[in-house]
Amino acid sequence: MPQIDLTEVVVRLAARRPASGTFVVGITGAVAAGKSVFARALTEHLAADGATVEQVATDGFLFSNARLAELDLSNQKGFPPSYDHTALRAALENVRHGPTVFPGYSHVTYDVDPGLARTIDRPDVLVIEGLNLIPTHGPSLIDSLIYLDAPEYDLEAWYIARFMGLWEAAEHDPTSFYARFRAMSRPEVEGLARMVWEKVNLKNLRDHILPARDQADLVVRKGPGHQILAVEMRG
Incomplete structure (x- = not known):
């Protein structure tokens, strides 16, 4: 993935940063839009100026796979009902005042991982x-929201590539969620990934994720190589 030029993003964020207290920056967009990589690059860029910067993910606030099965939500993982919104809101509020535990998630095991939980303090x-x-229960606790935008065909290609990468890595890792697909041929797995994209992730994007684009403070338009094409200010 190419180096990300965050100059314009950082300049525009600076204008929204409060004079004191924790500045909470949210980064959202479709599954496979590159949110984690973008967040890591932004974290490193901001920390280079001497600020204490922490990076976390909403994935940790998903209900566990066992709980999703109990709620009959396994096929809606990533949809709004699959998250513990109360815990997420509490963490975003409490981290401004003292030590707060943020749960972790493993994309290898495809589940919440207690061993990845971290305590973060102001x-x-x-x-x-x-x-x-985007807020569903009360006002937003995000000071500035960034939406990563890309055409659906690029998002699909990125998702399939990620799925295949995890499938390949599972060849020598029986603990991986993707190990269960190792008996399938590559074309079969690619077909599975495409089906999951179309029936789950694309539906989630259109029904639940895209509204965040209209509420975002910054919309980052991405090209096929994940490069930033444009940064648009909203509001």
Whole structure:
């Protein structure tokens, strides 16, 4: 993935940063839009100026796979009902005042991982990336929201590439969620990934994720190589 030029993004964020307290920056967009990589690059860029910057993800606030099965939500993982919104809101509020535990998630096991939980205490900047960052229960606790935007065909290609990468890595990792697909041929797995994209992730994008684009403070338009094509200010 090419180096990300964040100059314009950082300049525009600076104008929205409060004079004191934790500045919470949200990064959202479709599944496979590159949110984690973008968030990591932004975190490193902001930390280079001497600020204390922490990066977390909304994935940790998904209900566990077992709980999703109990709620009959396994096929809606990533949709709004699959998240513990109360816990997410509490964490975003509490981290401004003292030590707060942020749960972690493993994309390898495809489940919440207690071993990845982290305690964070009043950083200068908290960068949180993932889905479900527009308010559904009360006012927003995000000071500035960035939406990563790309054409659906690029998003699909990126998702399939990520799925295949995890499938390949599972060849020597029986603990991986993707190990269950190792008996399938590459074309079969690609077909599975495409089906999941179309029936789950694309529906989630159109029904639940895209509204965040209209509410975002910054919309970052991305090209086929994940390069930034434009940064648009909203509001």
